[in-house]
Structure formats: C-alpha cells, structure tokens
Amino acid sequence: MNEASTTRARRLLERATAGIPERRDPVTHVADLPGRDAEVTDWPSWAPTEVVAALRSGGIDRPWTHQATGAAAAWEGSDVIVATGTASGKSLVYQLPVLSTLVTDTSSTALYLAPTKALGADQLGAVTALDLDGVRAASYDGDTPREERDWVRKHARWVFSNPDMLHRGILSGHARWAAFFRKLRYVVVDECHSYRGVFGSHVALLLRRLQRVARHYGAEPVFVLASATTAEPAEFAARLTGRPATAITEDTSPRGPRTVALWEPPLLDELTGENGAPVRRSAGAEAARILAELVIEGARTLAFVRSRHGAELTSLGAKRILAEVDPALEETVAAYRAGYLPEERRRLEADLMARRLLGVATTNALELGVDISGLDAAVLAGYPGTLASFWQQSGRAGRAGDDALVVFVARDDPLDTYLVHHPEALLDQPVETAVLDPDNPYVLAPQLACAAAEVPLKAGELQTFGGDEARAVLDSLVADGVLRRRPSGWYWTSRDRPQFDVDIRGSGGEQVAVVEAETSRLLGTVDPSSACTTVHPGAVYLHQGSSYVVDELDLDTGLALVHAEDPEWNTSPREVIDIEVLATQQKQHFGGVTVCLGDVAVSSRVVGYLRRLPSGEVLDQVALDLPEEELRTRAVWYTISDELFQSAPPTASEAGSDADGGDSSEASAGGADADGAGVGGAVVEGTSAGAAAGGAVHVVGTAAGDVGGVVGTAADGPAGEATSTDAGGDGARISASSGSGTGGDGDAAGRREAPGLGSARLPGALHAAEHAAIGLLPLFATCDRWDIGGVSTALHADTGEATVFVHDGHPGGAGFADRGFAALVPWLAATREAIVSCECPAGCPSCVQSPKCGNGNEPLDKAGAVTVLDIVLGALGRDGTHGHEVVQAADGAAAG
Numbered sequence: 001m002n003e004a005s006t007t008r009a010r011r012l013l014e015r016a017t018a019g020i021p022e023r024r025d026p027v028t029h030v031a032d033l034p035g036r037d038a039e040v041t042d043w044p045s046w047a048p049t050e051v052v053a054a055l056r057s058g059g060i061d062r063p064w065t066h067q068a069t070g071a072a073a074a075w076e077g078s079d080v081i082v083a084t085g086t087a088s089g090k091s092l093v094y095q096l097p098v099l100s101t102l103v104t105d106t107s108s109t110a111l112y113l114a115p116t117k118a119l120g121a122d123q124l125g126a127v128t129a130l131d132l133d134g135v136r137a138a139s140y141d142g143d144t145p146r147e148e149r150d151w152v153r154k155h156a157r158w159v160f161s162n163p164d165m166l167h168r169g170i171l172s173g174h175a176r177w178a179a180f181f182r183k184l185r186y187v188v189v190d191e192c193h194s195y196r197g198v199f200g201s202h203v204a205l206l207l208r209r210l211q212r213v214a215r216h217y218g219a220e221p222v223f224v225l226a227s228a229t230t231a232e233p234a235e236f237a238a239r240l241t242g243r244p245a246t247a248i249t250e251d252t253s254p255r256g257p258r259t260v261a262l263w264e265p266p267l268l269d270e271l272t273g274e275n276g277a278p279v280r281r282s283a284g285a286e287a288a289r290i291l292a293e294l295v296i297e298g299a300r301t302l303a304f305v306r307s308r309h310g311a312e313l314t315s316l317g318a319k320r321i322l323a324e325v326d327p328a329l330e331e332t333v334a335a336y337r338a339g340y341l342p343e344e345r346r347r348l349e350a351d352l353m354a355r356r357l358l359g360v361a362t363t364n365a366l367e368l369g370v371d372i373s374g375l376d377a378a379v380l381a382g383y384p385g386t387l388a389s390f391w392q393q394s395g396r397a398g399r400a401g402d403d404a405l406v407v408f409v410a411r412d413d414p415l416d417t418y419l420v421h422h423p424e425a426l427l428d429q430p431v432e433t434a435v436l437d438p439d440n441p442y443v444l445a446p447q448l449a450c451a452a453a454e455v456p457l458k459a460g461e462l463q464t465f466g467g468d469e470a471r472a473v474l475d476s477l478v479a480d481g482v483l484r485r486r487p488s489g490w491y492w493t494s495r496d497r498p499q500f501d502v503d504i505r506g507s508g509g510e511q512v513a514v515v516e517a518e519t520s521r522l523l524g525t526v527d528p529s530s531a532c533t534t535v536h537p538g539a540v541y542l543h544q545g546s547s548y549v550v551d552e553l554d555l556d557t558g559l560a561l562v563h564a565e566d567p568e569w570n571t572s573p574r575e576v577i578d579i580e581v582l583a584t585q586q587k588q589h590f591g592g593v594t595v596c597l598g599d600v601a602v603s604s605r606v607v608g609y610l611r612r613l614p615s616g617e618v619l620d621q622v623a624l625d626l627p628e629e630e631l632r633t634r635a636v637w638y639t640i641s642d643e644l645f646q647s648a649p650p651t652a653s654e655a656g657s658d659a660d661g662g663d664s665s666e667a668s669a670g671g672a673d674a675d676g677a678g679v680g681g682a683v684v685e686g687t688s689a690g691a692a693a694g695g696a697v698h699v700v701g702t703a704a705g706d707v708g709g710v711v712g713t714a715a716d717g718p719a720g721e722a723t724s725t726d727a728g729g730d731g732a733r734i735s736a737s738s739g740s741g742t743g744g745d746g747d748a749a750g751r752r753e754a755p756g757l758g759s760a761r762l763p764g765a766l767h768a769a770e771h772a773a774i775g776l777l778p779l780f781a782t783c784d785r786w787d788i789g790g791v792s793t794a795l796h797a798d799t800g801e802a803t804v805f806v807h808d809g810h811p812g813g814a815g816f817a818d819r820g821f822a823a824l825v826p827w828l829a830a831t832r833e834a835i836v837s838c839e840c841p842a843g844c845p846s847c848v849q850s851p852k853c854g855n856g857n858e859p860l861d862k863a864g865a866v867t868v869l870d871i872v873l874g875a876l877g878r879d880g881t882h883g884h885e886v887v888q889a890a891d892g893a894a895a896g
C-alpha cells in the first residue's frame with residue numbers, strides 16, 4: 001500500500017469530518033483497500049493492423065491481459081462474459097473481435113444491446129470515433145428517425161440497439177432484417193448484470209428468440225457479455241443466453257488504493273418523524289456537506305444520489321455551502337442525471353474530466369458505461385441496491401498510482417443501517433449474482449407467443465425455453481386459442497404481432513393514462529396494477545409539483561381524468577386484502593417453526609380513502625366501489641406455533657430489551673395501543689406493482705404513489721363486508737369480517753402468550769419483523785424493497801399459526817422469494833442485526849418503519865420483532881429437530 005497517498009485519502013476524510021464532535025462521529029468503519037499494477041500484453045496477431053492502429057490512436061497502447069484473453073476466446077468462437085471492475089476496459093473485449101471481423105469479412109454484421117439508450121449512444125460514439133472504413137455502425141432505437149431506419153436495416157453493419165427495440169422493432173419484423181441476420185457474427189450484451197428480476201427473465205427469453213431468428217437465416221452469432229463484477233458469471237451468462245460461456249473474471253487493469261469510510265448520519269435532536277420516531281440527518285444533506293468539504297480540498301468528487309430530485313438537491317446544498325466559503329467554488333459543482341440533453345451531459349462529463357467541475361451530484365446515470373474514472377472521491381448517499389452497483393459507483397474514484405476516498409452514507413433504512421454496522425457484508429462479500437427466472441410462466445407465455453409468431457416453434461426447440469414448463473405453457477396457449485398446434489409445431493394464429501402487447505419491462509400491461517380533462521393534456525401514466533391505489537376517484541395526484549384531483553377512473557379504457565386543484569388535504573386509500581396459499585413447494589419444520597416456499601394469491605380491493613390534513617388529522621372517509629385485483633406470485637413464509645411462543649427461551653426477552661435500550665415498556669405500550677384490545681393483527685406491505693397483501697382480510701392504506709399495509713382483523717375465507725372501526729388516534733380503519741372458516745382472529749390471537757410478548761404485542765412484533773425482513777432481502781436477492789411485499793398476521797387461515805409472508809411483487813414471481821428461502825438464516829439473522837444495531841428506542845425508518853406502510857407504521861413493536869426473530873432463528877439453529885419436505889402440492893392445496 002502506498003503510505004503517502006493513503007494519507008491523502010485519510011486527509012480528505014478528516015476534512016469531511018472536521019468540526020463534528022467526537023461523540024457524534026458518524027464514521028462507523030474505515031477500510032484501506034490496496035491498489036494494483038496493470039498487466040499488459042501484446043496485440044493479438046489476428047487483429048488487423050488498421051484496427052490496432054485505430055485503437056492505439058484512441059489511447060489504448062496495448063491491451064491488458066484479461067482483455068486479450070476475453071477477446072481471443074470470442075474471436076475463436078466461444079461465448080464470453082467479462083465480469084470485471086469499473087473502467088477495466090470491458091469495451092475492448094468485444095470491440096477487438098467485432099471490429100476485426102467486420103474489417104476482415106466485409107459482409108459480416110454485429111448487434112450491440114445496452115439496457116439504456118444513453119449507454120448505447122455512448123458506445124456507438126466510441127466506435128464511430130475510431131473511424132474505421134466500412135464498419136458502418138449505427139443506432140436503431142426509439143430515437144432513430146423513421147427515414148433513417150430503412151437505411152440502418154439495409155446498410156448498417158454494427159447496429160446499436162436495446163432489448164425493447166430488439167423485441168418490438170427488429171424481431172417482430174425480422175424478414176426486413178434478413179440480410180443483417182444472415183451475416184450476424186456477434187451479439188454484444190453490455191452491462192448484462194442489469195437484466196434481473198422480471199425484466200431479466202424477459203431479456204433471457206428474448207435472447208433465445210434472437211438466436212432462433214438468427215438460426216432461421218443460417219447464422220450462429222457469438223455472444224459477448226459485459227458485466228460488472230458478479231458472483232458466478234458463467235452461470236449467470238448461461239441463464240441469460242441459454243448457452244455456456246467462458247468467464248473472464250481476473251481484472252488486470254491498474255487500480256489505485258482506496259479508503260472506504262462507512263458513515264451513519266447522526267440522529268437529529270430537534271426533529272421527530274412518524275409516531276414520534278427519531279429522525280436522522282438525510283443522506284442527501286449529509287452527502288451535500290461532504291461533497292462541499294471535498295471540493296474545498298480540490299478533490300474531484302462524484303456524489304451518487306438515489307433520485308433525480310435528490311441529485312438536484314444535493315448539488316444545490318453543496319453550492320449553498322460553498323457560496324459561503326468562496327463564491328468562485330460554487331460554479332464548480334453541478335448535477336447530472338438522465339433526462340438532461342445528450343449535449344449537456346457530454347459537456348458535464350468533459351468539464352469534470354478537465355477539472356472545470358470538481359463536484360457532481362448524480363443519479364446512477366453516471367454508473368453505467370459512461371467513461372468517467374480516476375476521480376479523487378466518490379460519495380454514495382444510500383446503498384445503491386446491489387454490491388455490483390456499490391463497486392461500480394465507488395470504482396469511479398481512484399486511478400493508478402493515486403489513492404481515492406469512497407464514503408458510503410447510510411440512508412434511514414434497515415439495510416443501510418445493517419451495512420454501516422457490518423462492513424464485512426459490504427466490503428468482503430462476493431458480488432451477488434443477478435436473479436432472474438426464465439421459467440416464470442407469466443413471462444414464458446407471452447415470450448413463447450412472440451417466438452411462435454416470429455418462426456413457428458418446433459418440439460425440438462422447447463428445451464431452450466425451459467422444457468416441460470414450456471410445453472405446459474404452450475398447451476395452455478393452444479387451449480386459449482392463442483397458438484395452433486400442428487404436426488410440424490406451434491403456430492401463431494392472428495395477423496397482429498404479439499410483440500406490441502408484451503411489455504418486457506414487466507410493468508404489467510397497458511399503462512393507465514392520467515389526463516387533464518379540460519385541456520386533454522397527458523400528465524403521466526400509472527401502472528395498471530397501482531391505478532386503483534394512486535388514481536382512484538377523489539385521489540389527490542401530484543405531478544411535477546402541481547396538484548390535481550381525480551374525477552374519474554376508467555380501467556377498461558385505461559384513462560384517469562383529473563382537474564387541477566390543490567386541496568388542503570391529501571388522500572390515502574384503504575384496501576381490503578387477502579393472501580391465500582395456493583401451493584407449497586418447499587416446507588421445512590424446525591420444532592415449532594415452519595418455513596415454506598410456494599405460490600400465493602394476493603387479492604386486494606380499494607374500498608375507500610381517507611382525506612387527511614398535513615397534521616395527520618383525518619377529515620373523513622369516502623367509500624369507493626372498485627374491482628378486486630389479484631396477484632398470483634411466489635412467497636416465502638414462516639410460521640410460529642403457539643407452543644413455541646409459550647415455551648420460548650428467555651433469550652428472546654433478553655434480546656428484546658437489548659434492542660429496546662431498556663425502554664421496552666414504551667415499545668410494548670405502542671404495540672398494545674395500536675392494536676386495540678383483543679384484535680389479532682394482520683399487516684401488509686405493498687409493492688411497486690401495487691400488490692399489497694394481507695393475511696385473510698385486512699385493510700391497507702396507502703399514500704398516493706405508495707402502497708402499504710394496515711392492521712385489520714385476520715379471518716378466513718373471502719373478503720367480507722367492510723366495516724369501519726375506530727383505531728384510536730390513527731384515523732379510521734376498516735376491517736372486514738370472515739365469511740366462513742376459523743372465525744375471528746381476536747380469540748385466536750388472544751391465546752398467544754409469548755414470554756414478554758403478549759397477544760396485544762404480537763401483531764406489532766410480527767409487523768416490525770416483516771418490515772425489517774423486506775428491508776434486508778435486497779442484500780440476498782438482487783431486488784429493490786419496492787419489488788417485494790409482505791404480510792404478517794397473528795393467525796393465518798391457511799397456516800393456522802402466526803405467519804410472516806414476504807412475496808414477490810410481480811405476477812409469477814421474479815425469483816426473490818426463492819432467494820429469501822434459500823438464504824433464510826443469514827437473511828433473518830441480518831434482519832435481527834439491523835434492528836438491534838439501530839440505537840433508536842422504539843422503531844424508526846432505520847430499523848422497522850417502512851416508507852411504504854400505508855398504516856402509518858402502526859402497530860410496530862421493535863423489541864417484539866427481535867423476540868420473534870430470536871424464536872425463529874433459535875428454532876432454525878437447533879440441531880436435530882427439523883425435517884424437510886419437498887411438497888409438490890397441487891394448486892389449491894393449502895399449506896400448513
């Protein structure tokens with residue numbers, strides 16, 4: 001390690017913490033990561049001289065060893081995935097074989113795919129700048145003018161596009177691309193780690209469709225995939241393309257040493273949040289301050305902020321601080337985000353590289369692909385969601401021979417809290433592999449329809465599409481009249497192209513348009529699955545700072561009509577929710593704890609909304625009559641038996657007081673108050689897809705745009721009639737009573753008497769454990785907390801026990817619940833740790849409060865959550881008491 005330069009990064013850190021009293025020191029950990037020298041090699045003999053000359057004049061004197069190895073494998077015809085760090089020269093790994101081929105075989109073609117248009121444009125720019133004769137690189141995306149598209153189809157040899165355009169614009173009309181496909185030699189899939197979840201599943205099947213169409217024209221292109229560092233890259237590539245690939249993981253590019261500091265903003269004395277919870281300084285405000293301090297030191301710094309608005313605010317915050325120190329410095333800070341014009345972004349990039357700018361606050365727009373590196377510092381305001389992104393963003397700082405500082409600032413969120421207190425989870429873990437599930441029937445069905453419409457499907461091809469699963473899906477497509485089965489294969493029956501109706505980004509069908517009735521102006525669109533919660537009649541809808549009220553929602557035509565109005569209240573919908581276990585595929589017994597993985601149906605119906613003043617006071621409740629919506633998806637759940645609650649070891653309550661900081665009476669009182677006497681709780685969390693869920697029958701309140709969970713009475717059977725109950729200070733709450741089955745939950749809940757966790761506290765304890773578990777799952781499955789939802793209930797009709805569900809937010813699931821099941825012990829252990837690491841007395845956003853809980857985060861029992869998790873982890877950890885069943889239950893069979 002370079003002592004002198006490490007001192008420089010440490011000096012920058014000292015500057016950032018200057019003036020903060022020691023007792024409020026926000027730095028929880030500092031690590032020094034060593035640097036590395038480059039390993040270079042000669043240009044391969046197969047590379048044509050003009051290609052080498054062009055690359056040399058572009059600044060690459062000789063390839064780094066891993067670049068040469070990857071390029072050679074692709075040149076020799078192997079699929080390759082290069083999964084190395086930020087700015088490790090991944091582009092050369094595909095540029096070298098592709099350009100060499102295009103130059104030597106003048107009829108050959110290549111396709112480049114990027115997850116975003118901006119990245120595609122950047123990479124096209126880099127290739128065009130090489131100015132090689134005859135390469136004819138051109139983009140074909142949504143921005144390509146109609147009149148140019150014809151030229152691209154006929155003449156371009158290297159087409160730069162994206163999965164959306166490949167799906168709708170290229171494969172759907174492949175006959176017009178026949179000449180291009182016939183000679184297709186390479187397909188480049190850049191930043192392929194971003195293909196995860198439902199989008200990733202679609203892209204995986206799309207790439208199989210691409211291979212079929214190429215094969216139809218006699219071509220077998222080689223795939224070159226570029227990824228941020230990821231665990232198991234070869235396996236991931238195989239899942240994404242369906243073919244084996246050589247993985248290049250050894251990074252031989254040079255890298256300077258880095259100092260990484262983990263930073264937890266202090267709790268504010270003067271402010272309290274929801275339910276009086278303590279509030280921390282926001283990560284964005286903290287990042288603005290750190291950015292300003294580093295700019296004063298002359299350090300070129302990028303601050304990554306999660307939202308576009310946040311990037312603007314952080315830049316403004318830093319400017320404001322700098323204006324007081326030295327007005328000249330104010331001009332050296334700017335914001336950067338997608339949505340700026342390309343020229344504007346190019347100018348900002350150039351200004352940063354030329355030191356005209358010193359500090360830039362950015363969204364992840366500067367994470368992918370953009371050629372910015374060698375900065376002095378990177379500030380990450382909030383965990384970017386995956387370790388791959390964490391390293392990608394922090395990799396923008398540091399260059400060979402010089403050291404750099406990386407500061408990770410935790411947001412008010414359980415995952416961030418966990419990470420700043422567990423540096424090993426951030427700094428010593430292999431990067432996670434992206435989760436995707438190409439066998440998801442909800443993805444397979446539309447993809448197979450598209451494939452059959454492109455070229456009739458033959459039985460021999462089914463293996464690439466998942467074998468038996470594909471056959472079952474095809475059978476149902478035939479039964480529905482979508483496809484026709486003939487001896488030679490499966491045929492698309494209609495004249496229309498299915499591609500236009502298949503949304504590969506997984507937003508769930510046609511968007512609902514939000515239109516201002518008077519002017520017919522389109523204000524925006526809303527996911528169909530969240531339309532009932534966000535644009536129901538009477539909802540206050542915010543659009544770019546202006547307020548509108550919804551007059552009418554027509555789900556059939558996909559239209560919400562609004563008028564401009566800025567009432568003094570906001571609205572929060574109330575939903576009746578039901579979650580039903582459809583099939584249990586995996587079930588493990590650990591004493592009184594049972595852990596399951598399976599299929600669930602989450603049904604929800606918005607039954608009304610509350611009008612609330614900013615103070616929280618509820619004006620009234622308005623009833624609504626909207627249709628029920630159902631989400632069939634995957635869930636992982638655990639149940640705890642009554643006996644276990646009764647016989648739980650004393651460690652549970654000890655741990656409770658540990659978390660509670662000796663203030664357990666407050667937490668306990670909060671739980672009891674919130675729950676009301678004798679009411680067993682079922683609490684639900686929503687997902688971005690609008691799929692909130694509840695155990696049996698519940699009520700969910702959501703703020704506009706958010707979906708969340710509320711307490712209700714768990715009951716069996718279908719949703720009964722909604723009735724209003726007084727929730728004591730929390731405004732109206734609706735509960736629905738059972739139509740049939742095990743009867744009301746109050747009695748059942750009343751039976752539960754855990755040590756230190758009476759029946760009144762149980763719902764709040766389960767609810768808090770569920771919130772924190774949702775917050776921590778992204779550490780184990782590459783998802784966002786908005787991709788998943790949850791339900792907790794003191795008694796679930798299907799399991800007959802206290803149950804916590806965490807479910808995927810997309811139809812058919814995206815693999816997240818499966819990941820949670822596979823990593824249950826570390827996941828729940830991390831969840832417990834996140835709760836106890838937070839010093840707040842009774843729950844705050846850093847531990848058990850959820851940003852999307854529509855019930856105002858009540859009831860929540862922080863200490864109780866630790867008790868619940870101790871009971872579960874204790875049972876899971878005890879040897880010899882567990883049994884494992886793989887249950888292939890038929891649909892409709894309930895678990896438990």
Ligand SMILES: Nc1ncnc2c1ncn2[C@@H]1O[C@H](COP(=O)(O)OP(=O)(O)OP(=O)(O)O)[C@@H](O)[C@H]1O
Binds near residue numbers: 067086091
């Ligand atoms: N062998 C080399 N020698 C010197 N510079 C190189 C070499 N290979 C690539 N570079 C330079 O390194 C920078 C990063 O390269 P590139 O953008 O290909 O990296 P990357 O791994 O794709 O980055 P990202 O992580 O942003 O996707 C570019 O400026 C490029 O010109």
